[in-house]
Structures are given as structure tokens and as C-alpha cells.
Amino acid sequence: MSELTDGVFAVEPGDEVRVATDRYEWSSPMDVQDIEHVEWTPTDGEPWATRTVELEGGYSTEFVVSCSEGDTEIALHSGDKLRGYLERFEVLEDVDDTEPDDSETEDGGADEGSDGEQDEEDELSAVDIETPGDGDDDQDAGDEDDADIALPDGVSEQDVRDACKKHQALGAVAEVLEIPAACARTVTVALGCYQHVSDVTGTRYGGVADVK
Known part of the structure; x- marks a missing residue:
């Protein structure tokens, strides 16, 4: 499987993931709400699987990712909108999240919340791609x-x-x-x-x- 499908097939409910598409990169992690994993057993040939992952981003925005083993192009949907094709899907614990600009942490972390809100506002104002x-x-x-x-x-x-x-x-x-x-x-x-x-x-x- 590709790195993207590895990530989709590795997550479990409760995990946090970093997500980016060809149109937008979310700086705040998304929460894995639920998964649907189906094993397929054909009459001949090797077994394979499909998985659907339900995510929740900022402002309780819901996202859905679905793929089969070996897929190289994986779509990210939010409601009736296609938000792009995945370029990054990584479990948070596997990511080296080095915060840029050490001066922000020295100021007591007050800016972190406001930056997060601005990121989500940018996300909501991003141009949606028609499905x-x-x-x-x-x-x-x-x-x-x-x-x-x-x-x-x-x-x-x-x-x-x-x-x-x-x-x-x-x-x-x-x-x-x-x-x-x-x-x-x-x-x-x-x-x-x-x-x-x-x-x-x-x-x-x-x-x-x-x-x-």
C-alpha cells in the first residue's frame, strides 16, 4: 500500500491526524470519530479491504475519507463538497510537530488559540471544489x-x-x-x-x- 493508504488503514477512533490535500493543508489536527473496515474475499484471487474514516475538524466540521488497499488517489469530502485529494494523512503521534517561532511559547502560549481560530477561518474561506x-x-x-x-x-x-x-x-x-x-x-x-x-x-x- 502507499503511504496515504497506510495512514488511512492504520488509524483508529480517538486518534488525531494531520491532513493536507492538493488544495489546502489543515494546521490543526482532525479527530478520528469512526471507521468502517470491510474485508473482501473474492471467489478467486487475493483478499482485499476497503476502509471509510469519519473525521471531525475545527468548528465540528465533518470530513470523510474512503479508499481501497493500493489506492494512490484518495478523495476528502466534507458534506456534499469534494475538498481535494489527499497529499498527507498522518497519525499525530507519528509526526514531529516542532512549533515554528519559539517566541510564541515564551509569550505564555496566548497566541496559540488565536492562531488556531485564524487557521480554521482560513479553512472555511478556502474555495470549495464542486463535487x-x-x-x-x-x-x-x-x-x-x-x-x-x-x-x-x-x-x-x-x-x-x-x-x-x-x-x-x-x-x-x-x-x-x-x-x-x-x-x-x-x-x-x-x-x-x-x-x-x-x-x-x-x-x-x-x-x-x-x-x-
């Missing part, structure tokens, strides 16, 4: 794993891909396929379709319009 909608899915579909995936009864790989093309929200995909949202997330990650939908489910899904 990709319908795109060139043929290329993604052609490079998917050949291993059989244990899909829910009555649901085919093509059903999943068609649902992701027609709907923007993960909740809508789950509704169309008549499967739980967590199962829809796992299946879309496994089939390489997750990056084409917004991770919006539950009560937050009600206001999201579908892309026809």
Missing part, C-alpha cells in the same frame, strides 16, 4: 478490479454504476439500490464510483437535488 457529477466514467469503469465483489442480492455492478451516473448524492444511490447508506458507500468505493458522488446521507440528503 464531480457525470463525467468520463468509461475510463474509470474499464480499470476496475476483475475480482468478484460480494454485492447485495439483486444488485449488479452495472446497477451501481448507473445509479452513480444518475444521482449526485450517496443517499440517493442507496435509495435507488434499496441498500443501507453504509453498504452503498462501501460498494461505490470498491467499484471506483465513490469519487463521482457526494457523501450525503440521512437527514442531510433530503435537500440535495439529483442530477438527471
Whole structure:
């Protein structure tokens, strides 16, 4: 696995992680709130796994990271927004956090809180990236794993891909396929379709319009 997937697969609830994407680097660590780890056993070939990590950043902002073993491009979502692709995902205890400018610590640490608030304000004012909608899915579909995936009864790989093309929200995909949202997330990650939908489910899904 790559360093990024190593980090995603290593964290546990309660850990703190340093996160950066190709668009923004969060100076304050995020808290790992929950994980969903699924082991896949194909009919032939080597077993593999997928993992979804739920994070909480400043101002209780929620983030979601999902990937499969060996992924080199991992998306970071916040609600219905794609916040970029991971360039850093490290457990805090593994990072050498040397504070810049020793004069700040000599002043009693009062500036640390204000700097943290400014960082979060900068984060919230950063330009959001619109979640990709319908795109060139043929290329993604052609490079998917050949291993059989244990899909829910009555649901085919093509059903999943068609649902992701027609709907923007993960909740809508789950509704169309008549499967739980967590199962829809796992299946879309496994089939390489997750990056084409917004991770919006539950009560937050009600206001999201579908892309026809």
C-alpha cells in the first residue's frame, strides 16, 4: 500500500491526524470519530479491504475519507463538497510537530488559540471544489478490479454504476439500490464510483437535488 493508504488503514477512533490535500493543508489536527473496515474475499484471487474514516475538524466540521488497499488517489469530502485529494494523512503521534517561532511559547502560549481560530477561518474561506457529477466514467469503469465483489442480492455492478451516473448524492444511490447508506458507500468505493458522488446521507440528503 502507499503511504496515504497506510495512514488511512492504520488509524483508529480517538486518534488525531494531520491532513493536507492538493488544495489546502489543515494546521490543526482532525479527530478520528469512526471507521468502517470491510474485508473482501473474492471467489478467486487475493483478499482485499476497503476502509471509510469519519473525521471531525475545527468548528465540528465533518470530513470523510474512503479508499481501497493500493489506492494512490484518495478523495476528502466534507458534506456534499469534494475538498481535494489527499497529499498527507498522518497519525499525530507519528509526526514531529516542532512549533515554528519559539517566541510564541515564551509569550505564555496566548497566541496559540488565536492562531488556531485564524487557521480554521482560513479553512472555511478556502474555495470549495464542486463535487464531480457525470463525467468520463468509461475510463474509470474499464480499470476496475476483475475480482468478484460480494454485492447485495439483486444488485449488479452495472446497477451501481448507473445509479452513480444518475444521482449526485450517496443517499440517493442507496435509495435507488434499496441498500443501507453504509453498504452503498462501501460498494461505490470498491467499484471506483465513490469519487463521482457526494457523501450525503440521512437527514442531510433530503435537500440535495439529483442530477438527471
